[in-house]
Amino acid sequence: MNDQQAEAIDFGELVQSDRVHTSLYRDPAIFDEEMERIFKNTWVWVGHTSEIPIKNSFVKSWVGDKPVIVTRDKEMKVHVLLNRCRHRAASICEQKSGKTSVFVCPYHGWSYALDGKLRAVPHSKVYGEDFDKEEFPLISLRTEIYNGMIFATFRDDIEPLDDFLGPAKKWIDLFMKQGAGYPVKVLGEHQFTFDGNWKIQLENTTDAYHFPIVHKTFLDSLDSETTNIFDVLGQGGWLEDLGNGHSVMVMIPDLVDLDENLDAPIPERFEALAQELREEGHDEDKVRRMVRAVGGGGFNLNLFPNVACSMAFFRVLRPVKVDQTEIRHIAIGMDGGPDAANRVRLRLHEHFQGPMGFGSPDDAEGWERVQRGSAAGDDLWILVNRGEQPLEGHAAGEHVTDVSAETGMRAAYDMWKKVMTA
Amino acid sequence: MEKTATNAISLDEAIRFIWREAELLDTQDYAQWLDLWTPEGLYIIPIDRDGDARIDQLNVAYDDAEMRAARTKRLKSGFSMSSAPSARTVRLVSRFVEEAGDDGSLTVRAAQQVVEYKFNRTRLLGADVTYRLVRDGDRLRLDHKEIRLLNSDDSLWGIGYLL
Numbered sequence: 001m002n003d004q005q006a007e008a009i010d011f012g013e014l015v016q017s018d019r020v021h022t023s024l025y026r027d028p029a030i031f032d033e034e035m036e037r038i039f040k041n042t043w044v045w046v047g048h049t050s051e052i053p054i055k056n057s058f059v060k061s062w063v064g065d066k067p068v069i070v071t072r073d074k075e076m077k078v079h080v081l082l083n084r085c086r087h088r089a090a091s092i093c094e095q096k097s098g099k100t101s102v103f104v105c106p107y108h109g110w111s112y113a114l115d116g117k118l119r120a121v122p123h124s125k126v127y128g129e130d131f132d133k134e135e136f137p138l139i140s141l142r143t144e145i146y147n148g149m150i151f152a153t154f155r156d157d158i159e160p161l162d163d164f165l166g167p168a169k170k171w172i173d174l175f176m177k178q179g180a181g182y183p184v185k186v187l188g189e190h191q192f193t194f195d196g197n198w199k200i201q202l203e204n205t206t207d208a209y210h211f212p213i214v215h216k217t218f219l220d221s222l223d224s225e226t227t228n229i230f231d232v233l234g235q236g237g238w239l240e241d242l243g244n245g246h247s248v249m250v251m252i253p254d255l256v257d258l259d260e261n262l263d264a265p266i267p268e269r270f271e272a273l274a275q276e277l278r279e280e281g282h283d284e285d286k287v288r289r290m291v292r293a294v295g296g297g298g299f300n301l302n303l304f305p306n307v308a309c310s311m312a313f314f315r316v317l318r319p320v321k322v323d324q325t326e327i328r329h330i331a332i333g334m335d336g337g338p339d340a341a342n343r344v345r346l347r348l349h350e351h352f353q354g355p356m357g358f359g360s361p362d363d364a365e366g367w368e369r370v371q372r373g374s375a376a377g378d379d380l381w382i383l384v385n386r387g388e389q390p391l392e393g394h395a396a397g398e399h400v401t402d403v404s405a406e407t408g409m410r411a412a413y414d415m416w417k418k419v420m421t422a
Numbered sequence: 423m424e425k426t427a428t429n430a431i432s433l434d435e436a437i438r439f440i441w442r443e444a445e446l447l448d449t450q451d452y453a454q455w456l457d458l459w460t461p462e463g464l465y466i467i468p469i470d471r472d473g474d475a476r477i478d479q480l481n482v483a484y485d486d487a488e489m490r491a492a493r494t495k496r497l498k499s500g501f502s503m504s505s506a507p508s509a510r511t512v513r514l515v516s517r518f519v520e521e522a523g524d525d526g527s528l529t530v531r532a533a534q535q536v537v538e539y540k541f542n543r544t545r546l547l548g549a550d551v552t553y554r555l556v557r558d559g560d561r562l563r564l565d566h567k568e569i570r571l572l573n574s575d576d577s578l579w580g581i582g583y584l585l
């Protein structure tokens with residue numbers, strides 16, 4: 001898009017306190033501007049430290065539509081590098097993850113260390129005396145880590161990650177308690193694309209309203225005790241705006257802090273696991289802690305713009321085109337924990353998530369239906385006005401709203417507006 | 423025992439069974455499909471194409487009898503947006519190779535192409551499939567089926583039917 005076109009769009013008009021304009025899902029010019037104004041101007045989640053556990057390990061990722069490699073160099077320092085050769089732009093890494101001490105560009109053989117430094121250039125004499133390798137490292141983004149979550153930004157002058165996350169940090173810490181005393185580790189991931197705008201997914205992570213409708217068949221597949229646990233609208237949960245576009249949706253208040261209520265009876269569906277762990281020799285306290293944590297936490301923490309700590313997994317979105325988005329559902333478990341417990345976590349993840357889970361395909365279908373329906377009128381609005389009034393006398397505070405309120409969406413769109421009009 | 427008097431399964435018999443299974447899946451006759459299985463049988467769609475410890479890995483599907491029953495019930499319930507209606511499918515299974523057999527069982531490798539269609543969109547899923555068949559009286563049963571999609575470790579999409 002040229003600057004004139006961008007200037008012609010009044011981004012501030014398109015997002016109002018209770019509604020957003022349909023063109024936010026459909027206009028390719030808006031999408032291009034989002035890639036610049038949002039994804040190149042804020043902290044973007046790129047990976048988890050357990051994906052690069054040892055020196056010289058790497059994993060590919062994205063910052064918006066820009067391909068990056070997340071690396072750990074030989075000093076154990078983490079880097080986020082653009083996956084683009086400084087010579088004539090070839091991608092230097094097409095392996096999803098792995099271990100190497102050097103990336104060699106396949107085109108003319110320039111080689112780079114894992115900290116991005118250009119190490120060698122074949123037949124470099126031809127460049128002449130004044131060619132200085134130090135001038136052409138891989139572009140390295142500013143990188144900061146909070147509790148294992150790695151974020152990168154193109155901007156050197158924005159606030160530190162700590163400040164960007166703000167009150168969300170407390171919820172990240174709570175989320176990581178599902179390690180049950182072990183470090184949290186990535187166990188694998190489901191990936192799928194849907195034909196719809198990325199913000200439809202951003203909204204969905206903070207949408208409890210759809211759960212009993214869209215996920216009826218998931219709920220029907222559970223035993224009655226577990227069905228009650230997943231009665232997400234009926235347990236006094238809440239939604240809270242955490243600032244900077246972040247929000248938390250508490251669906252199961254009892255599972256906010258996994259270190260609490262360890263004396264509660266073990267749910268029937270985890271009784272076999274508890275017994276197996278006891279037989280492996282774990283003491284009752286530890287068994288209870290692991291069993292309580294194995295199904296994940298009771299909340300979705302939505303972090304603007306691209307990641308959520310969603311009950312038991314990381315949910316990551318990648319905008320591909322205005323009407324196409326890639327989703328990753330990253331399963332996590334206990335690093336060094338008992339296989340039996342991690343297996344239960346894997347099976348639970350497969351049950352709901354991924355291309356053939358009992359939940360995700362219905363979500364994806366719903367999101368595609370939003371994109372298809374939005375073709376019916378660019379002059380119409382998307383309503384995000386549900387549950388504007390704070391709950392009276394709620395234990396979580398004066399400013400929280402109903403669990404099925406669209407507060408998280410309003411928080412995200414507020415931030416969208418702030419960044420897009422900055 | 424004489425070879426002729428054994429329960430050995432011929433490749434021809436296996437292929438007829440596999441084609442019948444393919445038709446049951448395309449016509450979504452899931453009740454009949456469930457009946458093809460042994461009680462201990464596993465239906466697995468891995469993500470890692472090379473691994474073998476599926477139980478300790480994340481898979482697209484890792485179904486024992488209980489999960490198969492729950493999955494087919496869900497797909498037929500009428501309440502799942504992605505499978506009511508689901509995509510229509512047509513599948514071809516071919517390139518059969520006998521792997522290992524003993525008295526009463528046979529493992530067969532094959533290639534599978536599934537074409538799906540829904541809402542103006544036609545897509546293709548290619549896979550290597552391994553079947554372990556066992557003899558049970560006068561019929562065969564499916565004891566293991568592993569579907570290794572070509573793109574299992576890349577982005578897929580919501581799949582509202584069975585592979």
Ligand code: FES
Binds near residue numbers: 087089107108110
């Ligand atoms: S493009 Fe990488 S060496 Fe030429």
Ligand SMILES: [Fe+2]
Binds near residue numbers: 210359
């Ligand atoms: Fe959902």
